[in-house]
Every structure is written in structure tokens, then in C-alpha cells.
Amino acid sequence: MAARGLGTTVENPQAMAQERAHQGQLPADNHVHTHWSWDTPDSSTMRKACERAIAQGLPAIAFTEHLDFTVWDPEDRATDEGLVERHASRHAEIDVAGYFAELAEVRDRFPELRIWSGVETGEPHLFSASVAAYLRDAPVDRVLGSLHSLSKDGLLYGVGQLLWDDAEGTMRRYLGELVDMIESSDVFQVLAHVDFPRRYWPGGTHRYVEKDYEEEYRAVFRALAGSGRALEINTSSPLASADQVRWFHEAGGEAVSFGSDAHAPTAVGQKFDLAVAVAEAAGFRPGRDRFDFWRR
Template identity: 30%
Template sequence: MAFLNDYHVHTDNSMDCKFPMASMCEQALQAGVREIAFTDHLNHHLLDLDLGFYRADKYFADVEACRARYPDLKILAGIELGEPHRWWKRIAPIVDNYPYDLILGSVHWVGKESMFDANYYRGREPQQAYHEYFEEVVQMVNHGGFDILAHVDLPKRTAYGIYGAFDAAALEDDFRAVWQACIDNYITPEINTKSLRLSVAEAHPNMDALRWYVEMGGKRLTFGSDAHTPDSIGSGMGEARRIALGAGLHYICHFEGRRIIQWSPL
């Protein structure tokens, strides 16, 4: 890959990451990453363990310090919003008043049920479990307020232990509904490689699902490792590139100031 970037990385500004931004920058440079977006969690679900954890002032102080310390690494200010369509009144004052370069949107909860809770899947047939999740994703994308759709088929991380191998073909209609919403609302999907490091051993999304996006006219794409530890930064990007090219996409997008400013060939 001519230009390696990673647009989904966490730091100790997220409750589920214990590593400071500087240590993530050090590893990014060692891994050959030249552009990185730190996308710490902002969650407002009342049952979420990190409710109230994120502090934008502290996050931006870290960004500015690391930009000064690591001039060879382009550092983008990002954030990962949990269910922004459900909590927008609480989210808007933050995203409207800080200079983010890109914003991820994620669904981690459907109603009061976490997508990381195995009981959600044990109580449902596979297609029902995924369909309810994808319906929530479509609502989020249609609401907007973010730039990049994170880990489109997140539930397969946990569902693999209950249902076994992920069957994208059985969910084609759901994927297409999400892709259409992305295209209509100018939302960029990511290839998220974290699930390559888990038992399901398959990226979000896989090549078949991404092909449907391309068939429908989708062109935008970013890559993200979803790293919560330094050794995961840049992980799986070769596989992400293979998936993108195999699906018919030949460029990745670069963001700045919440706009695509450049397309780089894969």
C-alpha cells in the first residue's frame, strides 16, 4: 500500500483502553502508519460502563501535545459516537464546539441490549438478531451527524460463539439497506480489522458484503484497526486492502475538518 493510514484507534481517553496517546503514536510510526485518527468513545447509553468518562478538553490537549512531539505522523482528531441518533441533544454540544477532523458512528446497543452480550443472541434466531441490529444502523445513518460508519456488522464478533460462521448472504437485504443509507447520506464505510484478531477471523465487512456496496454505486472507504493496544495499530491493513480491491474499490479517503480532502490509490 502506497500510504498506510489507520482511522480507528483508541487511547486512554476511552475507558476500555489503558494506553496514552503518545505510546500509540510511537507504535504507529514503528508500524509504518503515517496518518492516524484517534477516535475515542463518547457513549451516552445509560447502561454503558463508560458513561460520562470522555473529556473533550483532555483529549484535545493530548492531540496537540502529540502533534508537536511527532511531526512525522499526521494526527487527526476523531471521536466514536455511540448511537448518535438516540443521544443527539447530549452529543451536539461536544461535536459542534470542538475541531474534529472525522466522526465515527457506531451501534453498540439495540434498546437496552448490548451487542457484546451473548444473551442477546441466545434469545434470537440469527436473522432476527442481525436484522434488529441493522435496522438500528439504518436509523443512525439516516439521522447523520457523523462521517464514517464503524464496524458495519459488529454483532458477528460475539455472535460467532453462538451461531458459528457468519453468513453474509443470508443478510444481503440488510446490508443493502445500510449501504443505500450510506450512499444517500454521504457516509463513508470503514473496513474494520479488529475482528480479524478475534475468533470470527473476518473483517467488518467481508468482501461479499462490500461488493454489494460497490454494485450500488458506493465509492468511499476508510480503514481502521479499532486498536485498543499499541500492537494492534495498523493490524490487518494488508487484508483490508485485499478486500477493498477484490470488491472493486481502488482508493481510500483522507479526511480533514470533517471533509474528504484527498483520495489515495490502494
């Protein structure tokens, strides 16, 4: 019997997860936030996250802090589209010097753990000039591409706010915008949380019917597969289904990345045993080494 939220193609994900855990082959966590992200508490330090990763048996961790913009470059597409600001924004810049100083400290402290630098770029297709300028001055190992917001009347709104007006229309627009983001931005290596709006679905995530959007999902996965980039299996609730990851595999997707999207150290590596079962059910296997993405 399939576990709730994992789709219908995993016969016994719990058993598969237990077997994998015994084999000690959990993947790297490629999506972790610390207090250098604007939405993460001061108590979430790199040291605590690394300690959790080691306790979980993970081979590597990537600190992918939020790279969002409230002021953008005149050369950004956001300027061309007439966007003037973010609605009710709490976004803040990354303290680059502080981030890299703490990164160096944990690399020295935990030599047994591979520790990558990174950013999670919000709406990178709208801010290509701003993203390029940041990465030119502060290059990183991992770049995730995310879509958290959509435009409305000259402002960028968090997608969760827009769902309450028109959930179905917003979801279809969101998935269409993802295709645009993939096709018009090549800065990111991994597409993060492909169904991010589902976290905020009106009435609860259990009301979300993934199958209703299969055509739009498949369009996203065709674009991503064609670009040769990886799809993230994001383990922040709700977990992606095996059906969804299989659609990516059927589109020719080459690789998947695992990301806890942790905003607290205790969430590092969360549900990775189940995520691995989902990836295997969809046709993906460990890559060239334990630090690699999983591949078809």
C-alpha cells in the same frame, strides 16, 4: 484460493497484500482508541500508538475516543422513546481537557505523522442533541458513527447480550436500526463496523453466515451510499469480507475508510495489508492523496 474471512472474490489476498506492502501505500488508520476511552487501559497512550503507526508506515492516525451517554438531553430521541439508562453500563465521559492536551503533545513530538482528533459516537441518532452539544464545545476532525446497543424494556443493552436470546432476530434488527441511524443522523462521516454483532456470535464467529443477511446489508449500503458517506473496513477480528464491501460498491458507495479499532498500541494498523486487498477486490482505490479515503 480466497483467505478465510475475506469472501470469495479475492483470488490471492496474501500476494496482493505483500505487493501493496512493498509499495508502501498503506492508508491512514481512522479508528484508534487510547486511555481516554472508557474501555481502554491506561497503558494505551497516544505516544505509543503514534510510534506504532510510524513503524507500520501509516501516513496518519485518528484518535476516535468513545462518545457514549449514560445521561441524555431532554431533546434527545432517547428521551422521546422512553429510554431511561444503559444496562450494566461502564461508560464514562471523555476528559476533554486531558485528551486535547495529549493530542497537542504528540502532534509536536511526531511532525512526520498526521494526527487527527476524533470521536466514535455510539447510537448518534438517539443522542443528536447531546452529540451536538459535545461537538460544539470540542470540535474534532473525524466523527465515526457506531451502533453498539439496542433498546429493550426502556434500557439500552449491548448487542452482544441480546444475541444469546435470539441471534438471527437481533442481527436483522441491528441492520434495520443501522438504516434508521444513517437516515436520521448526519453528524458522522464514517459508518463503523457494520457487522459489529458478529464479534459476539453465539458459538463463535465461524458460525456466522453473512449471506443469510445479504438483503439487510444491501439496505444499509444503499442508505449509506445515498448519504455520500464512507464505509469503514474495520480490521478488528473478524475482518469484513470482500463480498460485503463489494455490495457497498454496487450500491454506489463512494468511499471506504480503514480502521483498526485498536484498543492497544500494538493493534494500530492491524491487518491493513489484507484490508487493502479486500478494498481493491471490491473496486476501491487510493484517493486523491495518501491521507484521503479510498474511492471507487
